[in-house]
Amino acid sequence: MTQQAAAPEAPAGLAVRVRDLHYAVNGRTILAGVDLDVRRRSVTAIMGPSGTGKTTLLRLLTGQLRPTRGQVEVDGQDLSRLSRTGLFALRRRMGMLFQQGALLTDLDVYENVAFPLREHTRLPERLLRHVVLTKLQAVGLRGAWRLTPAELSGGMARRVALARAIVMDPRLLIYDEPFVGLDPVSLGVVLRLIRRLNDALGLTSIVVSHDVREITAVADHCCLLSGGRIIAAGPPRALQASDSAEVRQFVRGEPDGPVPFHYPAPDYAVQAAAVR
Amino acid sequence: MRLATDLFASAQATVRAVGAYALFALRVLAAVPGALPRPGLVIAQVYNTGALSLVIIMLSGLFVGMVLGLQGFDLLQRFGSEESLGTAAALSLLKELGPVVTALLFAGRAGTALAAEIGLMRATDQLAAMEMMAVDPLRRVIVPRFLGGLIAMPLLAAIFSLIGIFGAQLIGVQLMGVDPGHFWSQMRAAVEVGDVMEGAIKSAVFGALCSLIAVHEGYHALPTAEGVGRATTRSVVISSVIVLLVDYLLTAVML
Structure with missing residues (x-):
């Protein structure tokens, strides 16, 4: 895509570095050993089916949640070592777009x-x-x-x-599902803005989405999150050409495959017979 | 055995809830100095919780005063001392009915609005967005609302009592024919500064409690429609019970 070709060469250095990140809540494991590198001035897409912990990962990257184990470094600073004041100072250099915008309803x-x-x-x-x-x-x-x-x-x-x-004027901009519920025109506008703002302002952008076609058109680097781990990472074309069944299923939007269509359930006959 | 276990678990949950309230109250109080340089935010909340509750407070004050005039006249007439109606009405309103009824109405009108507003801010990620903008929601949202309620409540209680006395006078003097000279002069002679202060202290304490309960329930609401609804209900139920309980304690201490 031409917009992607026009992106400036990312200088050395990482804006975000995640190592062996684990997160569990109420005994349920959400993330189980995530490693992630986000290069400065790039657009990195974090993709994955619904419920795989993409938003949780974002909340861990921004210090809204504390990991069970592992390390998150943003701008060279280890989040686990930051006080609340330090975290707030770091967040002044970050911007985040919430799923529904989260505008303050009492202000215009x-x-x-x-x-x-x-x-x-x-x-x-x-x-x-x-x-x-x-x-x-x-x-x-x-x-x-x-x-x-x-x-x-x-x-x-x-x-x-x-x-x-x-x-x-943040250095890192994070988008949580920016395309959900948008009509094609609005979606195109938001898509173009992500790339344009990233390039014009020299930002680093992280976009969490499950809209494969849209996000791969704009991202420099894609990561696929599934089962609490990153199962594939690389440029969009590499992901599209991947021969992994799981990656193929997600990228092509196949209804059944390694990620099952059905939620785990007991035997149908047993369940049907168990009428109270 | 089962009963003992249940009782223990229930007591444990209550202690935990009281502890959570106490910790939250400390966090709010610690954030108060940070919110003071922005008086505009507090004044806006005094308007939201106070000015917008004025009509309901004034109407209720009038009717409570009128009932007090009727009942008081009927009761005092039996002892031949209906001239004391002014004193009885003023003391009842200033010391008891003014602070308590205002607090109950405040919990129903302003407290529910506060809890629902903050709960919805939580459900729509507005509080999380503030955190991400490095703005402490406790300082920006919670403290101004707490202080607004704290300031508005004694003012509302004073207005309630004044309108109530007017209502009692309306019935006692205008309708039942109590001598106006006796009504006002006996009231002036019997009501002391201490009585007014008792009401003022009570209403300030109730204001702090109702506001704190409302903002606590809203702030800790589950981010769902049901969660916000439950927080709103809990806010008014807990406030009402606590106001009546603390009213007894304060009366026992100050009498």
């Missing part, structure tokens, strides 16, 4: 984007306005500055949240 579009600036800086109102309008212009929603979140469509809300995520 302009104030939502201005929120991090008002909380962390003492910019004069004129300069703050300039910064906010610039970011809204970048996502094509400068004209919607006075709308409330309730008046926005799903795609618009996602774009406003994106403007808010980049307003502090």
